[in-house]
Amino acid sequence: MKTKINYSKAHAKYLKNLKTEKIIIAFWQIVVIVGFLGLWQLLADTGAIDPFFFSSPSRIFQTIIELGQSGTLFLHIWTSLYETIIGFLLATVIGVFIAILLWWSERLRKVMEPYLIILNSLPKIALGPMIILWVGSGTSATIVMCVLICIVITIISMLNAFISCDKDKILLMKSMHASKWQILFKLILPNALPDFISVLKINVGMSWVGTIMGEYLSSKAGLGYLINYGSQVLQLDIVMASIVILCILAAGMYAIVLPFEKRAKRN
């Protein structure tokens, strides 16, 4: 609902200032990226840095085109994207479910507390060799790694959100004869929605960490594999090209989660 109201000139000026500020920031954001790429290209072209080790924007672009034409690029992108999305979804769903169980039983929560803390501080990559032995190398190992990295923080964050719910609100529900299920579905879960959204945002980043780490450990395809392969055959162009694609994919996934946050905030 937008109604046109005639505000004072000061207000018009204020709005204009806001708009100008936005444009200035966008301008400088573009200057930073163009300047960075331009300088890199210039240094590489003039031989100030060795493109063999540092690559260059044009060579990265060239590499992406070549990989795309040979068709392998999409295999790698698809593999990593698949692993990340499956890992992300599994970790989020299982993590929230476990958090609900721990909320439900205070005793279980107290029993599990020290183990959660240990699991949280353990560098999950240390489990890598075992994962490969248990589920085999390749896609499934990567997904397991991805889930391991995301799930502990999901459990801890969601559990905190559940138990930090106002005690009086629970009392209110009880005074209306709510069952534990009703308290869960009508109060605890909707109340934790904002925390759930931030968990999603964190997990987008973490699941990519898991995927790349998993692929470093053992894989036959994926962007992590491509980076590893590129560095082993000393083709820094391939490494850089993979990183650029990775940036775009991660940003894309983040952009998918953002509208959820906006919606949750509006409610």
Add this chain to the structure above:
Amino acid sequence: MEKFLQYDKLSYFYQTKESEIHALNDVNFFVEQKSFASIVGPSGCGKTTMLSLTAGLLEPSSGEIKLGGKKIEKNDSRIGYMFQRDHLFEWRTIWQNIILGLEIQKKHKDAKALALAEELLKKYELYGFKNKKPRQLSGGMRQRVALIRTLVLNPSLLLLDEPFSALDFQTRLNVCDDVYQIIKSEEKTALLVTHDISEALSMSDKIVILSSRPATVKKELEISFEGTTPLKKREDKNFGKYFEMIWRNLS
């Protein structure tokens, strides 16, 4: 005189790691039907414990509380509870907040219950805000919604735990007036717990003064003013006299 709500030799102990605390000791008093009673007492004397016991959220250690001659059960459905803050759920609209209790008790398709909810909303000038979210309402309106949420379940006794303490002074006086009039016109029996003497005075027909822990009834006071609303009562010439009497008993 009908003893609608009756406390009979009520005692309560609660346990902490360090010791056992004797919170209430041999509390005896009653509240008449459709009247408004308040409990005042020094801070930490167990006023809120009294309410929790009355609501059936806690079990008395000894003695009993009867409502309409029947012992109060765990989570007794004859009782409505109003808290210090309104605790409206931000993700629900005003209407959805009001029928929360009906939903919980699976009565949200009961035409009679829904009609009562609508009627209360209209009567207390909130109908136009039915589809708004709680944060779009003022503090006073929110507290009114919270009261209606309780009234929709048709309790015969309302418990009020310092329901105005989160509001600023000006709003507080007005909301106090509103809430009082709603309770009176719906003909509910009410029990208020507060540390604010003038609030208790302006709303109650009877004030029960508790001693410090272990709390017992120190004095019961029947209040009568000429005014009929809390705001008018505050202007009564006897207001100061009562105030002083309670104040002396508290300290």
